Amino acid sequence: MQKNNKLIRYVILAFALFATMFSYYVWQIAKTPNYQVDEKKGFALLIPKGATFDTVWDSLRVHKVVKDELSFKFLAKLLKYKENVREGRYVITAEMGNYELIKKLRSGRQDPIRLTFNNIRLKKDLVHKIGNRFQFDSTTLATMLNDSAVARKYGFTTETIMCMFLPNTYDVYWNVTPNEFFDIMHGWYKKFWTEDRKRKAAAIGLDPIKAQIMASIVEGETKKADEKPRVAGVYMNRLNARMPLQADPTVVFAHQDFTIKRVNSTLTKINSPYNTYKVIGLPPGPINLPDLNSIDAVLNYERHKYMYFCAKEDFSGYHNFAENFTDHLNNARIYQEALNKLNIHK
Template sequence: MSRNLKAGIFITVAVVFTTFTFYFWQMAQTPNFQVDKDKDFALLIPTGGTYQSVLDTLKKNQVVNDDISFRFLAKLLKLPERVKPGRYVLRRDMGNLEAIKKLRNGSQDPVRLTFNNIRLKSDLIQRIGSKFEFGPDSLAKLLNDPETCRKFGFDTTNVVSMFLPNTYEIFWTTKVDKFLGRMHDEYQKFWTPARIEKAKALGYSKAEVSVLASIVDAETNRNDEMPRIAGVYLNRIRQSMPLQADPTVIFAWRDFSIKRVTGRLSALNSPYNTYKVLGLPPGPINLPSTVAIDAVLNAETHNYLYFCVKIDPDGKLLGYHDFAVTYDEHLLNARTYQAALNKMNIK
C-alpha cells in the first residue's frame, strides 16, 4: 500500500471519527429543552411510571427540541429500563446527557413547600396535597382520622397546629405518613424545653397555646404588638371574661369577607364564637405563625382588658391598637373606630 493511500485512509478515518465525536458531543451536551426563560419544567414521574409515559409527558408539554437525539441517547444509556419515580427539574441550559443521567439515577429535585395565611383545614389539605404524589384525598383521610391525630398528640380539630408556617424541601414521592412524620418532627424541634416550660407556666398545652396564637395572629400583623394583645386575652381568661375576639366570629361564620362584626353576627351559636363561649375555641382559627406563638409564650404583663384599632387624626386605620383597662375607656376608643368605619362605608 502506497504511502499516499495510507495517508488518505488515515485522514478519512480521522475525519469520520472527529465528525462522529463532534456530533455525539453535540447530541449529549447541547441544550435540548425548550422551557420558559423564567421557569424550568418539572417532570413528574409517578410511581409505576414507564419510559413511554416519560416520552408522552415531554411531547405533550413540547419540552424536547430534538426528540431523535434524546431517544437515541436514552436507549444508549438504558433509561427505558431504569426509569425512577420522582420530580425532576429540566432547565433550558440542560443537555441530553445531564437530563438522562438525572432521570436514570433518580436524582430528584425536592418540592419547595410553603404554607402560611391558611384558615381552614380543608384549604391546608388542598394546598399541601396538590404538591405531592399522595394527593389531597390521602392527606385528608389521615388528618380526619382520630387515631392518626392521637398518635401525634392532637385531635381532628386541632391537628392543624402541627403544621408550622414555613418553607420546607420535601421529595414529591414522599409517602403521606412520612410527610406527617416530617411535619411532627419540625413541630417537636420548635417546641424546645424552654418553650414547653413557658406554656406550662401559663397553664396551657402546646395545642392551646397555638389556638390563642391563631387569634393573636388574626388580630394584628404587627409583630411588635402581638405580646401586648396576647396579654389582653390572658388577662380576660384569668378573670373569666369571654375573649370576645372578632376573628373567632368571622371564622365561626366561615365568611372571611366580613369586615365588621355586628351584634347579629356575634350572636351565632358556635364553639368558635368567643362572644358566646368562655375560654378558647376547640381549635386554631388559622395556622399561627411562630412569631405569634412566641408572643403568647412571652406575653406582656399589664392590666389591659380591651383593645380597639387605632385611628389617626385624619380617620385612617393605623394598623396598631389603642388599649384600655376599663370598659369606659374602651368605649371611647370603640366609638372613634366605629365612626371611622362608618365614614369608610364599611357595614
Template sequence: MKKKNIIAFALVIVTTLVASFSFYFWQVAKSPNLHVDGQKDFVLYIPKGSNYEGVVDSLRAHKMITDDISFGFLSKFMKYRDNIKPGRYLIPPNSGNKEILSKLRAGNQDAVKLTFNNVRLKEDLIEKIGTKLSFDGDDLLSLLNDEAVCEEYGFNKNTIMSMFLPDTYFIYWTLTPKEFMERMKYEYDKFWTEERLAKANAINLTPVEVATMASIVQSETNKKDEMPRVAGVYVNRMRVGMPLQADPTVKFAVGDFSIKRVLKVHTQIDSPYNTYRYGGLPPGPIALPERVALDAVLGYEKHNYTYFCAREDFSGYHNFATDLTGHMVNARTYQAALNARGIK
C-alpha cells in the same frame, strides 16, 4: 509491500471509523438537545409509575427535544429505560442528552417552593398547596379529618392544624400526603425548642393551646409590634377566669369571616368556638398562627389591660383599657366612627 499497504490501509479505515464513531457519540452525548425559548429552565414532571415511553412522550408533547433518535440511543446505552425515577426536574436550556439523562437516571429532583399563609380552614391549606405537589389534595384532607391519623402526631381533628407552621418550604414534588405531614411535624418539633416549651409551661399552656391563642391574637391584629400586648390581654383574662370574648372566634363559629361588626345575635350562636358563650380557649386554632404570633404569646407583654378595642382612626391598632368603664368609652368612640362610615 502489498501486505504492509493493506495493513496500513486497514489501520486508516479503523482509525477513521473509531474517530467518526467517537465524534458521533460525542455529538449524541454532548450536543444541545433541548429546545427552550430564552433562558428559562424546562420543568419535566415524571409521575410515579411512568415508563420510558411516557417520559419521551412528555418531552415530545412539549416539543422539548430536537433529536429523539440520539436521545433514544443514549438512553439505552446509559440503561435509563429501566431506571425511570419519578420527580420534578429542572432542565436548563442547551442541555445535552448525557446531562439530561444523567440527572433523570440519578433521580436528582428539584424541590418545589411551597408557601402557605393566611390559612383559616383545612380546605384553605389544600387550596394553597393546589397542584404544586403530586398528590391529590383530597387525600391530604382525608388524613386531616382522620382521628386515628391525627393521634399518631399527638393531635386531634380540631388541633391538627397547629402542626402546620406558615412559611416557605422546599419540598419534593413526589411526597405522599403522609410524608408531607411528617415533614410538617418535623418543622413543628424543630420550632418547639426547650426554651419555647419552658415559656409555654410558665403560662400554663400546652403548645397546642399557645397555637390556639396565637391564632386569635393574629386574627385580632396584623400589627406585629402590637401582638404581644393583645396576647397579654388574653393571658390576663384567663388568669382571672374572664371569658375571652374574642370576636374572631365568633366569626369562625358563624362561618362568616366577612362580618365587620360582631352583633349580639352573633355572640349567641351555640358553638364551642364561641368564646362569648364558653369559657377558656376554643377546641383548636381558628387559623394557622405564624411564628411571630406564637412568639408573641410566649413573650406576651405584662400589663394590667383586660380590654381592647379597635382605634377609631382605622389604623389597625387598638386602644386598651384596664376596666369595663374605660373600655366602653373606647368602644363608643369606635362605634361612632363605624356609624360615620356607614359600616354595619
C-alpha cells in the same frame, strides 16, 4: 512493503478521523442544549410510579420539549436509561444537554416542590393550597385531616390537627405519600417546638397546642408584629382572670363568614364552642394557622394591666388599649363613629 505501510497509515488516519468525528458527534448530542422550555421556569417532568421509558417519552413528546429527538433517544439507549426509569419530578432547564438530563433522571435526583403555607383558616383552605401539586390525591389529605386515629397518632385531635401545619416554606418531593407528607410536617412541628419554647409555654400555663390556639387569636386580631406581644398580653390577662376572652375573630370563625367586618351583639349569640363571648377559656382548636412570630409573641407576651383593646380610628391596623371598661367604651365609640362615616355596618 512501503505500500502496506502507507495503507496502514491511511487506515489509522481514517480511523483517527472517524473517532474524532464520532467523539465530536457524541459530545454534541451529550452537551448541546436540546430542550425548548421556558428560560425562567423550565419544564417540570412528572414521572409516576411504575412508569416506563415510553411513558417518559410520551410526556416529552406531547409537550414538545425535545428539539432533536434522535439524539436524545440515542444517548438514552447508550446510558441504559430505559432500564433505569425512576419516578419523581424533574425540572428541565433550557441550558441542559441530553447527558445532564438523562443522568439526572437515571439517578432519581428530583427537584422538590416549594410549598408555602400562609393565610389559612380552615382545613379546606389547606387542602386547596396543596391541591394537586403532588402525586397523591388531595381528597386523601382531607380525609386524613378528619380522621381521629391519624390525629391521635401525632398527638392531636381532629380539632387541633391543624396546629401541626406551621406556616413556613417547605421543600417536598412530588412523589411523597400522604403518610410521608404528614410525617414531614410533624417533623418540622417538633423541630419548631424546642425545649426552650416548651418551657416558656409551661411557665405561662400553656402547652404547645394551647399556645398555638392563643396565637391564632392574636393573629386574627393584628398583623402588626410589634403589637402582637401586647395583644397576647391582653388575652393572657383575661385567661388568667377566668373571664371570657371575647375575641371577635373567634365569633367570625364560628359563623364561618370571613366577610364580617363588624361583630355585633347579634353575632355573639351564636352557640358554638368557638364563641369566646359565651365560652370561658380557649376554643377547642386554632381559628387559623398563625405565623411563627405570633406563637413567639404568646410565649413572650407583654406583661401589663390592659384588659381591653379596640382598633384605632385611623384604620392603621393598630389598636388603642385600656385597663378599665370605661376607657375601652370611649375607644370603641370613637372607632364605631369612624366606621359609620365609611358606612360599614357589617
